[in-house]
Structures are given as C-alpha cells and as structure tokens.
Amino acid sequence: MHYNCLIVDDETELAKMTAEYFRMFDVSTEFVDSAASCLSFFDEGNTADLVLLDINLGDGSGFDVCKKLREEMQLPILFISARQSDDDVLIALSIGGDDYIKKPYSLSVLLAKVKVNLKRIAQLKNAQSSATEADTPADTAQSGNDSGFAMDSPTMSVIIDGNSIPLKAKEYALLDCLYKHHDTIVRKEVLFDEVWGDTYFSDSTLNVHIRKLREKIEENPNEPRLIKTVWGTGYILELP
Numbered sequence: 001m002h003y004n005c006l007i008v009d010d011e012t013e014l015a016k017m018t019a020e021y022f023r024m025f026d027v028s029t030e031f032v033d034s035a036a037s038c039l040s041f042f043d044e045g046n047t048a049d050l051v052l053l054d055i056n057l058g059d060g061s062g063f064d065v066c067k068k069l070r071e072e073m074q075l076p077i078l079f080i081s082a083r084q085s086d087d088d089v090l091i092a093l094s095i096g097g098d099d100y101i102k103k104p105y106s107l108s109v110l111l112a113k114v115k116v117n118l119k120r121i122a123q124l125k126n127a128q129s130s131a132t133e134a135d136t137p138a139d140t141a142q143s144g145n146d147s148g149f150a151m152d153s154p155t156m157s158v159i160i161d162g163n164s165i166p167l168k169a170k171e172y173a174l175l176d177c178l179y180k181h182h183d184t185i186v187r188k189e190v191l192f193d194e195v196w197g198d199t200y201f202s203d204s205t206l207n208v209h210i211r212k213l214r215e216k217i218e219e220n221p222n223e224p225r226l227i228k229t230v231w232g233t234g235y236i237l238e239l240p
Contacts (some may be wrong), residue, residue: 037088
C-alpha cells in the first residue's frame with residue numbers, strides 16, 4: 001500500500017496523534033514504533049513518499065535506519081527528535097537526512113514542511129511523466145546553457161560536461177535554486193524559503209547540504225570553483 005508519509009517514532013501516542021492530524025489534511029499517513037517495523041514496512045511492499053524518523057527508537061537508532069533506507073531509496077527523510085545538540089543535527093544531515101525537526105514540534109509547522117516536500121515530489125513526477133510522454137526526456141527535462149552545466153529534473157541529477165551526477169531531493173532542490181539565480185548572490189533566507197519552504201533557517205543545516213553538494217560536483221570540494229561562499233550573506237553558483 002502507498003502512503004504520503006510514514007512516521008517512525010516509539011512515542012506511540014505522539015505518532016498516532018500526528019498521523020491523525022495529517023489525515024485531516026488529506027495526507028495519507030501510517031506510523032510504526034520501531035526500527036524493525038520501519039524496515040518491515042518497506043520489505044512487505046509498502047511505499048511512502050517521505051519518512052519522518054525519530055533517532056531514539058526502542059530497538060535501535062534512527063541513524064542506522066536512515067543509512068539502510070538510503071542504500072535502496074532516495075525518498076526524503078526528515079528527522080524528528082528531542083535531541084537538541086548541533087552534533088546530532090550534523091550527523092543526521094550528513095548521513096542522508098533532508099531536514100531535522102526538534103521536539104516538541106508544532107503539528108501545523110510539521111505539516112507545512114511535509115506538504116512542501118510532497119509538492120516538490122509531485123512536481124518532479126509530473127516533469128518525468130511529461131518528459132516520458134514526449135519521448136524526449138533529456139531534451140525536455142534539462143535546463144542549462146553552453147557552459148556544460150544542466151539540471152535534469154526527471155532523474156533528479158545535474159549534468160556537468162556530459163557526466164550525470166545523481167542528487168538527493170534536498171540537494172537537487174538547493175542546487176536548482178542556486179542555478180536559477182546563477183552568477184548572482186543568493187541570500188541564506190532565500191535558499192531556506194525556496195528549498196525548505198519556510199523562513200526559519202539554521203546555518204548548520206545549510207552548510208551540511210552545501211558541503212555534500214560540493215563533494216559531488218566540485219573537482220576539489222575544499223577549493224570550490226562552482227559553489228562559492230559569500231561570507232555572512234549566502235552563496236553564489238558561478239558557471240564557467
């Protein structure tokens with residue numbers, strides 16, 4: 001069975017309440033209360049557009065669950081946790097998490113974050129469907145110029161000098177935002193508004209995603225030629 005959202009949280013009552021709230025707003029949601037149940041959910045053929053994942057699970061760590069899911073799928077994974085340290089946030093994002101929401105959370109804010117991700121997923125699926133119907137996916141899906149740099153939405157990849165580099169959902173959205181404003185400074189607030197869907201932002205969240213992008217697309221991530229930092233302001237994507 002397919003769901004918009006799977007909640008993995010050993011606080012059963014909170015998970016149940018969150019799932020019921022999401023369903024009120026037409027977001028089909030299921031919840032499980034353990035690491036084993038999460039993996040079984042997918043092993044049994046169920047699917048989900050995104051996962052809300054707690055770190056402290058009774059039978060294991062959400063970090064381990066995230067790593068296992070990342071081995072087989074690229075759906076957005078949003079961590080939800082009462083753990084407040086910056087180290088936990090950095091670990092969560094560096095191993096494949098797309099966002100980190102600290103407990104206690106507002107149901108309305110959490111729903112807004114989920115809907116932003118679902119909207120982006122729907123847009124990518126529509127773009128892929130349109131490209132397939134046109135039977136010219138590479139030509140219709142890519143946006144680029146003569147610099148040898150192009151964004152390919154159906155495959156959620158960036159093509160640099162003819163090489164296709166697959167990205168995760170948040171990585172693609174972040175790079176696509178920088179690309180739309182390439183060769184101009186993009187303020188941090190703009191990036192969080194367009195990529196994360198709200199005006200709340202954390203430097204650590206953005207820094208981790210920028211670093212992961214650089215590791216994938218830069219020849220030398222420590223001396224980036226494409227994504228450059230404008231200290232105290234934001235970032236700029238400079239195309240050759």
